[in-house]
Amino acid sequence: MHYLLRRLGFYLLAAWAxxxxxxxxxxxxxxxxxxxxxxxxxxxxxxxxxxxxxxTFGLTDAPLWRQxxxxxxxxxxxxxxxxxxxxxxPVAEVIGTGLGWTLFLAGSAVIVSFAIGTLLGVVxxxxxxxxxxxxxxxxxxxxxxxPYFWLAMAALYVLxxxxxxxxxxxxxxxxxxxxxxxxxxxxxxRHAALPMTTIVLVTLGGWLLTMRNxxxxxxxxxxxxxxxxxxxxxxxxxxxxxxxxxxxxxxxGFGMALGFVLGGSLLTEIVFSYxxxxxxxxxxxxxxxxxxxxxxxxxxxxxxxxTNWLVDLIYLWLDPRTRDAGS
Amino acid sequence: xSAPLLSVRDLCVDYVTENGPVRAVDTxxxxxxxxxxxxxxxxxxxxxxxxxQALLRTLPPPAVIARGRxxxxxxxxxxxxEPELRGMRWRRMSxxxxxxxxxxxxxxxxxxxxxxxxxxxxxxxGTEARRRAGALLERVGIPAERLGSYAHQxxxxxxxxxxxxxxxxxxxxxxxxxxxxxxxxxxxxREILAHIRTLxxxxxxxxxxxxxxxxxxxxxxxxxxxxxxxRLVEVGPxxxxxxxxxxxxxxxxxxxxxxxxxxAGAAESIPGTPPSLRTPPPGCRFHxxxxxxxxxxxxxxxxxxxxxxxHLAACPVAR
Ligand SMILES: Nc1ncnc2c1ncn2[C@@H]1O[C@H](COP(=O)(O)OP(=O)(O)O)[C@@H](O)[C@H]1O
Ligand SMILES: [Mg+2]
Numbered sequence: 001m002h003y004l005l006r007r008l009g010f011y012l013l014a015a016w017a018x019x020x021x022x023x024x025x026x027x028x029x030x031x032x033x034x035x036x037x038x039x040x041x042x043x044x045x046x047x048x049x050x051x052x053x054x055x056t057f058g059l060t061d062a063p064l065w066r067q068x069x070x071x072x073x074x075x076x077x078x079x080x081x082x083x084x085x086x087x088x089x090p091v092a093e094v095i096g097t098g099l100g101w102t103l104f105l106a107g108s109a110v111i112v113s114f115a116i117g118t119l120l121g122v123v124x125x126x127x128x129x130x131x132x133x134x135x136x137x138x139x140x141x142x143x144x145x146x147p148y149f150w151l152a153m154a155a156l157y158v159l160x161x162x163x164x165x166x167x168x169x170x171x172x173x174x175x176x177x178x179x180x181x182x183x184x185x186x187x188x189x190r191h192a193a194l195p196m197t198t199i200v201l202v203t204l205g206g207w208l209l210t211m212r213n214x215x216x217x218x219x220x221x222x223x224x225x226x227x228x229x230x231x232x233x234x235x236x237x238x239x240x241x242x243x244x245x246x247x248x249x250x251x252x253g254f255g256m257a258l259g260f261v262l263g264g265s266l267l268t269e270i271v272f273s274y275x276x277x278x279x280x281x282x283x284x285x286x287x288x289x290x291x292x293x294x295x296x297x298x299x300x301x302x303x304x305x306x307t308n309w310l311v312d313l314i315y316l317w318l319d320p321r322t323r324d325a326g327s
Numbered sequence: 328x329s330a331p332l333l334s335v336r337d338l339c340v341d342y343v344t345e346n347g348p349v350r351a352v353d354t355x356x357x358x359x360x361x362x363x364x365x366x367x368x369x370x371x372x373x374x375x376x377x378x379x380q381a382l383l384r385t386l387p388p389p390a391v392i393a394r395g396r397x398x399x400x401x402x403x404x405x406x407x408x409e410p411e412l413r414g415m416r417w418r419r420m421s422x423x424x425x426x427x428x429x430x431x432x433x434x435x436x437x438x439x440x441x442x443x444x445x446x447x448x449x450x451x452x453g454t455e456a457r458r459r460a461g462a463l464l465e466r467v468g469i470p471a472e473r474l475g476s477y478a479h480q481x482x483x484x485x486x487x488x489x490x491x492x493x494x495x496x497x498x499x500x501x502x503x504x505x506x507x508x509x510x511x512x513x514x515x516x517r518e519i520l521a522h523i524r525t526l527x528x529x530x531x532x533x534x535x536x537x538x539x540x541x542x543x544x545x546x547x548x549x550x551x552x553x554x555x556x557x558r559l560v561e562v563g564p565x566x567x568x569x570x571x572x573x574x575x576x577x578x579x580x581x582x583x584x585x586x587x588x589x590x591a592g593a594a595e596s597i598p599g600t601p602p603s604l605r606t607p608p609p610g611c612r613f614h615x616x617x618x619x620x621x622x623x624x625x626x627x628x629x630x631x632x633x634x635x636x637x638h639l640a641a642c643p644v645a646r
Binding site: 220225 | 384385387413414415416417418421422424426429430431433434435442443447448453477479480493554
């Protein structure tokens with residue numbers, strides 16, 4: 001418990017640091033980009049938008065520390081300002097939808113890839129030099145070695161365009177009515193299938209190899225030897241003794257992957273025009289939508305911190321040694 | 328002498344490495360009676376653990392049993408199938424690992440590890456297995472409340488005791504102790520050995536006790552086998568070996584651990600180092616370090632011959 005609270009404290013500190021950097025960075029840039037920005041938008045944006053922009057940056061006449069406190073207060077209330085590209089939608093709202101789609105697409109892809117890859121790693125290690133071990137890792141590493149962009153484009157071209165088995169983009173059909181209906185769910189899954197598969201395919205090999213290698217080294221450990229010598233059934237030795245311990249390093253990698261993916265799987269979302277965080281980020285850069293960019297960076301930071309905390313929780317549950325480490 | 332519990336004949340174990348095989352157990356013959364304590368002593372790296380694991384058939388690759396015969400309770404261990412082995416392992420023959428400190432699964436409780444052993448071999452309920460696990464812990468002097476503890480929460484001595492409790496879980500006929508006390512301090516070591524002795528007297532299992540500490544072993548064992556560079560060089564009753572050792576290596580070992588021969592003066596280690604098993608010296612493997620070696624020792628491997636009642640030695644020179 002003690003341990004978790006301490007970690008939580010650390011993440012809160014890190015989050016605060018991120019917020020502070022997010023506040024000061026635009027102000028530290030040479031040539032006052034905010035003013036340049038306003039100048040560029042003069043005439044293009046209506047005065048209300050410019051006012052919103054000013055408010056986002058906290059560029060009022062108040063002293064810096066007051067601007068800082070105001071900005072912190074806004075963020076804590078979930079107010080990240082107003083988007084320029086999607087004016088007049090608030091940044092929080094724009095990011096909210098993007099984050100939802102990213103969570104769904106990349107989040108489930110990472111989870112699926114981790115689960116399958118880890119399981120295959122256990123199989124490859126346990127039947128080392130067996131048929132699964134001799135072709136699975138090499139095949140998956142081969143697939144993973146392709147430039148992702150190329151692989152995704154090829155999949156989209158062949159399976160989507162030529163064969164027409166999958167839709168060519170977006171999260172759901174234009175004529176679908178969003179809602180918790182079977183028809184809509186099926187439509188969403190059909191749109192997610194191809195991008196999700198490409199992510200799983202290129203990341204599977206990494207999970208497999210990590211798990212396989214850790215597990216092989218643990219198969220020579222004393223407690224696995226003892227478990228075998230005790231006459232336990234093979235499945236029990238493989239899962240409860242070897243795999244259960246070999247999982248620990250993989251879980252750390254899993255947390256990191258999950259954190260990064262929440263920033264949006266940029267290439268996936270571009271290739272498949274999927275409206276997630278990465279897609280939004282590209283839009284924001286194109287439109288020079290600074291509030292949106294700042295908001296996305298903030299969300300990415302918080303996502304990484306949040307998943308790290310989640311991994312701490314999982315670790316605590318998986319490894320009794322960490323439970324006592326804190327006290 | 329009753330029918331042997333265990334009999335080993337002509338056993339050879341190789342580690343198949345990239346630079347060719349390394350023979351870690353070379354033509355070993357051994358017998359063990361029910362309820363007997365046999366000590367096996369030898370310097371580190373001479374193949375003691377390899378021999379122990381060969382008996383239980385738990386040798387990890389790249390080790391292979393190249394040749395020989397192991398008969399345990401009248402059955403040919405080397406011919407057993409995997410299910411037959413699972414039936415023999417632990418139920419009839421068990422082992423306390425050299426590194427019993429690291430032999431416990433760090434992520435499950437010791438109670439679970441004791442119970443899964445019982446459940447794997449006996450048709451009892453989970454509750455019953457747990458109750459017995461508690462009784463086993465108490466038998467080695469650990470309160471049953473510690474069933475819920477994890478390995479890292481126990482001291483080294485306690486982990487070693489858990490290792491012993493595990494080995495006794497199914498009341499086997501033979502328990503192999505592979506340097507069960509190396510990682511412990513002298514007081515804990517003495518305590519644990521005394522404990523094993525008491526348990527052995529009440530339960531009547533046979534013991535193979537492996538160590539590099541000859542003095543400790545002579546106090547503990549009925550019979551002693553001395554190992555040098557993968558081969559047996561002397562076997563005999565502990566009392567005989569302690570008072571009238573025949574092989575120059577055994578004599579050297581006794582001088583190196585003068586606790587038994589207190590009057591013999593300060594410890595005097597054997598000059599030289601044990602040979603590499605990759606390129607062992609020809610003839611008698613001890614000859615480069617031997618004070619009484621003659622020309623023939625460099626060429627011919629000496630046979631292990633009877634030199635007294637139940638006393639065998641592989642040295643034709645010593646008297
Ligand atoms: N995994 C291995 N690969 C190659 N050789 C090994 C391996 N394990 C042990 N050996 C060889 O076997 C010899 C005996 O090892 P071991 O049985 O552990 O000795 P002891 O228990 O007497 O200290 C070592 O000296 C080493 O040369
Ligand atoms: Mg050893």
